[in-house]
Amino acid sequence: MATGRTHRPATRSRGIPEATVARLPLYLRALTALSERSVPTVSSEELAAAAGVNSAKLRKDFSYLGSYGTRGVGYDVEYLVYQISRELGLTQDWPVVIVGIGNLGAALANYGGFASRGFRVAALIDADPAMAGRQVAGIAVQHSDELEKIISDNGVSIGVITTPPGVAQQVCDRLVAAGVTSILNFAPTVLSVPDGVDVRKVDLSIELQILAFHEQRKAGEETAGEDAVAASVPKETPKGPDGDVPVVMPA
Amino acid sequence: MATGRTHRPATRSRGIPEATVARLPLYLRALTALSERSVPTVSSEELAAAAGVNSAKLRKDFSYLGSYGTRGVGYDVEYLVYQISRELGLTQDWPVVIVGIGNLGAALANYGGFASRGFRVAALIDADPAMAGRQVAGIAVQHSDELEKIISDNGVSIGVITTPPGVAQQVCDRLVAAGVTSILNFAPTVLSVPDGVDVRKVDLSIELQILAFHEQRKAGEETAGEDAVAASVPKETPKGPDGDVPVVMPA
DNA sequence: ATGTCTTTGTGAACGCGTGCACAAAGATGG
């Protein structure tokens, strides 16, 4: 492994684990903060703490990118910011369209985090004629009839869907047909897309349900000792000592 | 089944894999849709397709909950809806507070997906005195001075943070101190919490950066064939024209 | 130059999650 000088990529290029890719933005954020404070170098231990991960994991993650870092010293902050940015493709400009300008779409349009990192809101699109022409976050909303033209004129490859679930799939289909190959979906629907198109979904309802599961578990463990009743908070007797015979039986 | 009797949980209660928990809401959504169409039973194959997962995975997931399902027939939709709801803790009411009523907070308050599944917005909280008293989504915004009182009066255990990143940690600390044990964080910051408190984060910026990575990769592969081999499977040299010798070197 | 001390980079072991493939369960028809 990089026995010597030739800081050559080695493993590099291909084969960066998906889990690592998902953490790179986290590291980048922490590094950017350090950069703004003019911190020159940082150790894997410090950076890991700032990013909320294990230091060994961080070092292994970085090892997939190459051998940046100096033993006994740590990592050069600016250099690492550049390398990660380049790896993530943030050194170029990514025009993005947001389809569905309701509450959420408008919130995203106003979200500063977009522009900060190479992403530019190229257009806001909505199916409601009444929305067309209105300004949201300083950008004029365009009608969805223009969707295909907007995509191709601006060379958009990333689309954000914030429409109601009922129309998400057809919006998705149109985006893909027009040339979009990456979609961030906020609609609570499973989107089907052809190979080669990436979809990531953000679903609040699901996140809350996962939290509820763990919350219920915590509550259940507290009152686990007492079975019958008790339970200061009417917790429904989750499943304590079991005894949960199906209340409803299928036909 | 429904043969009733022995169907004892077995593995049940404890030990449901995290990955499975994360998919239960997905199944539940698909099942609810089937229920509304009055579909009585569904096979693992059909349900898996609707939820966008592998059918073997789905069956294994359900096996952690117990042996619901009838061989040769499939699963009883209503029964399964009930079982998953109960497992996720959705048969009870979860009061939730949203802290930080900016664009995003307001969007979430208006989001219908909340109320639909056992979650109830108990309060909207903001630090801006000018916001206090204003109605958002039919709920009066309260000042953050009231935070502790609101939490305890309503028995809130789930908090949603939609504040600017700078104050997210202190809001988090106050929520936890007041008794909140599950947090959904939309602020782009790493939150540190004591053991026993769950945090899930939703970060648009990170999602976009992950998409950008894959997008760049795709673009790189397209132009990769032009140098050496036509390579039916252009796996190597994914980073464009390459030639990416470190442009900046660390000190 | 040499020794010491810090921190990286990674081999290796482990655990979780996924998917295959099939035996067992039970419905259905004759």
Next chain:
DNA sequence: CCATCTTTGTGCACGCGTTCACAAAGACAT
């Protein structure tokens, strides 16, 4: 009651991701 056919539930193997633990690399002081 038996045969057949469908679909579940799961044993097993594999691959990915995480973590430990340590040798090697290099900075720094003497």
